[in-house]
Amino acid sequence: MEDPLGLRPLKEITLTERVVDPEDVPWVPYTETIWVKPLRLNRKTGQWSNITKVVGGGQINRHYHVNGVVGFVLEGSWYYVEKDWVARKGMMVWEPPGDIHTLMSGEEGTVTLFQLEGALLYVDEDDNVVGFDDVLNHTRVYHDFCRAEGIEPLDLDY
Numbered sequence: 001m002e003d004p005l006g007l008r009p010l011k012e013i014t015l016t017e018r019v020v021d022p023e024d025v026p027w028v029p030y031t032e033t034i035w036v037k038p039l040r041l042n043r044k045t046g047q048w049s050n051i052t053k054v055v056g057g058g059q060i061n062r063h064y065h066v067n068g069v070v071g072f073v074l075e076g077s078w079y080y081v082e083k084d085w086v087a088r089k090g091m092m093v094w095e096p097p098g099d100i101h102t103l104m105s106g107e108e109g110t111v112t113l114f115q116l117e118g119a120l121l122y123v124d125e126d127d128n129v130v131g132f133d134d135v136l137n138h139t140r141v142y143h144d145f146c147r148a149e150g151i152e153p154l155d156l157d158y
Helices: 135-149
Strands: 034-041 047-054 059-065 069-080 086-088 092-095 100-117 120-123 129-133
Touching: 034 135, 047 059, 047 135, 086 100, 129 135
Parallel strands: none
Antiparallel strands: 034 047, 047 100, 059 100, 059 120, 069 086, 069 092, 069 100, 120 129
């Protein structure tokens, strides 16, 4: 078969696809109102994807994104205290780098797929950094939870 673009040799050095079934990943508690299912924790690129569940009226504290974030609402709704819109089931949200906001779930709660790159910095009302989350911290929390529960963690570093 002809290969005018010379792509066949590249296939030999590329990674294979990865299929992750969220049912194989436990809900990892972050707070009393927030749980996450990590789906990708790429330590080389800093990219991380997770399904985040926030119970009704719960919040993700005020934070700053170093890079952009994409969210796709799977269930329920959420909004940012600082904004005038509501993300509902089936909606996609893009958050630009540098945005600062506080996520509040609707009364029914929410489940959202988030794809992030880089750090998320928690900030107080004066914009002082008071905490952070990134792919390395997320990986540690996932592995610590699995170890404590006697669960073999999946290799999500791809």
